[in-house]
Amino acid sequence: MTCEETEILLHALIDNELDAGHAREVEAHVATCARCAAKLAAYRDMRDATRGVTLRHVAPAKLRATIEREIPSPTRATSRRALLKGFALGGVVSAAAAASVAFVVVKQDRDSRILGETISAHLRSLQADHLTDVLSSDQHTVKPWFNGRIDLAPPVVDLTAQGFTLVGGRLDYIDGKPVAAIVYRRRVHVINLFVGQGLGPPLPAPRLEMVQGFNILRWNDQGLTLMAVSDLNRDELEEFKAKFDAAARGG
Amino acid sequence: MTAHGSVVAEGRMVLGEDSKAQRFRAAALPHLDDVYTLARYLLRNTADAEDAAQECYLRAFRHFETFRGGSIKPWLLAILRNVCRAEYARRGALAVVTDDLDSAEQRAEGLWGEGGETPEQSTLRRLDADAVQRLIARLPDAFRETLVLREINELSYREIAEVIGAPVGTVMSRLARARALLRDLWLAEEKDS
Numbered sequence: 476m477t478c479e480e481t482e483i484l485l486h487a488l489i490d491n492e493l494d495a496g497h498a499r500e501v502e503a504h505v506a507t508c509a510r511c512a513a514k515l516a517a518y519r520d521m522r523d524a525t526r527g528v529t530l531r532h533v534a535p536a537k538l539r540a541t542i543e544r545e546i547p548s549p550t551r552a553t554s555r556r557a558l559l560k561g562f563a564l565g566g567v568v569s570a571a572a573a574a575s576v577a578f579v580v581v582k583q584d585r586d587s588r589i590l591g592e593t594i595s596a597h598l599r600s601l602q603a604d605h606l607t608d609v610l611s612s613d614q615h616t617v618k619p620w621f622n623g624r625i626d627l628a629p630p631v632v633d634l635t636a637q638g639f640t641l642v643g644g645r646l647d648y649i650d651g652k653p654v655a656a657i658v659y660r661r662r663v664h665v666i667n668l669f670v671g672q673g674l675g676p677p678l679p680a681p682r683l684e685m686v687q688g689f690n691i692l693r694w695n696d697q698g699l700t701l702m703a704v705s706d707l708n709r710d711e712l713e714e715f716k717a718k719f720d721a722a723a724r725g726g
Numbered sequence: 727m728t729a730h731g732s733v734v735a736e737g738r739m740v741l742g743e744d745s746k747a748q749r750f751r752a753a754a755l756p757h758l759d760d761v762y763t764l765a766r767y768l769l770r771n772t773a774d775a776e777d778a779a780q781e782c783y784l785r786a787f788r789h790f791e792t793f794r795g796g797s798i799k800p801w802l803l804a805i806l807r808n809v810c811r812a813e814y815a816r817r818g819a820l821a822v823v824t825d826d827l828d829s830a831e832q833r834a835e836g837l838w839g840e841g842g843e844t845p846e847q848s849t850l851r852r853l854d855a856d857a858v859q860r861l862i863a864r865l866p867d868a869f870r871e872t873l874v875l876r877e878i879n880e881l882s883y884r885e886i887a888e889v890i891g892a893p894v895g896t897v898m899s900r901l902a903r904a905r906a907l908l909r910d911l912w913l914a915e916e917k918d919s
Contacts, residue, residue, distance in 0.1 A: 482902060483898050483899055483902045484898075486898065486901050486902050487883070487898060490901075492882065492883050517909060518905055520850055521850055521905065521908070521909050521912070524850045524851075524852055524912075525858060528853070528854065528858055529855050530858060530859060530862070530878050531760075531763045531878055532762055532763040532766045532775075533762075534758045534759050534779065538758075538762065538776045538779060539755075542758065542779070542780055542783045543755070545784060546747055546750060546783070546787050547747050587796065587884065588882075588884070687893065
């Protein structure tokens with residue numbers, strides 16, 4: 476890692492935004508670079524200097540009252556009967572609504588973080604010399620390479636004949652967990668197929684999403700989560716999955 | 727919250743419009759201090775900040791259907807930011823803001839110099855809240871907003887990216903420069919006093 480990269484990433488380290496792998500890389504660089512170590516210390520000191528200083532403002536009561544008044548209040552004209560009926564339902568509805576909202580919030584927060592980290596991992600892989608740890612178009616070289624490096628056996632299949640060239644494999648981190656990244660190429664497009672356990676919600680059916688301009692197609696198979704990420708269009712990414720599935724079953 | 731209590735007690739949750747107001751109040755009002763705080767830092771003026779926060783809540787309520795779940799705070803702060811940018815435009819300051827950003831990005835580029843020297847002083851003198859707020863107020867708009875969203879509104883990088891409509895990489899570089907500039911201003915302040 477260079478000083479230039481560290482200059483940016485040490486903030487992410489302070490802010491606890493780095494995945495475990497990159498946090499270790501930044502720390503390793505800082506351990507050997509006095510200049511970056513001094514910067515890290517300086518920014519930590521600035522954070523300490525602002526801690527305990529009240530930089531937030533409190534909204535004036537007058538403003539709060541104005542806003543409360545301007546959001547339409549419940550209509551006043553309702554019959555007694557409707558009111559009683561509504562009361563019974565209201566209790567049930569609000570509890571159910573609160574429960575489902577809390578559920579959705581928790582799930583989406585973690586899920587959007589996982590999707591974000593997946594995109595970051597994909598982007599990092601596109602930087603020079605980051606794509607593969609094991610460079611081979613031979614599935615019998617790539618698959619055993621993961622042995623002992625990760626606690627699962629990722630399905631590695633060669634799809635060269637089907638138009639998706641196997642480039643190699645790599646160990647990556649998503650959601651603080653090691654994942655296998657199997658790298659394919661179609662024309663100039665790179666596909667990272669991330670394979671991990673317990674990444675995101677259970678997926679009863681494959682799910683295709685567009686995140687930050689990339690397509691992510693993810694699905695579950697035999698207790699594993701597979702996420703194919705690429706700037707390929709949706710159709711070709713789905714074609715990739717279909718061919719991958721067919722070859723994985725066949726092999 | 728009293729509004730919440732009274733609505734449930736009167737049992738109007740089942741009516742569409744009431745239910746929307748109810749959900750909006752419960753979800754959005756707890757973030758008023760965050761909205762107001764960002765408005766204060768962006769506009770640097772109490773009266774304008776109050777107007778902006780009020781406008782933000784009206785717009786947010788009007789467009790509450792477009793809120794797609796997840797955390798509501800970044801959604802609200804994005805609306806507030808749009809309101810503030812409209813206010814910048816009204817003040818006729820938009821051109822200044824853009825120039826300011828470019829030159830500031832260039833100036834921030836060379837912080838801590840190309841000389842490769844190690845920054846010597848690593849402990850800043852403690853300042854009170856007013857003094858720190860004055861230093862933050864002097865940061866160019868784009869850096870100030872990123873710094874405040876991170877340090878004071880306590881958003882994650884992804885949430886900040888959502889609010890300012892820029893990639894996470896931009897958030898990271900702006901934050902790095904914002905902190906470098908702030909530290910620079912802080913050290914200069916110590917020298918002056």
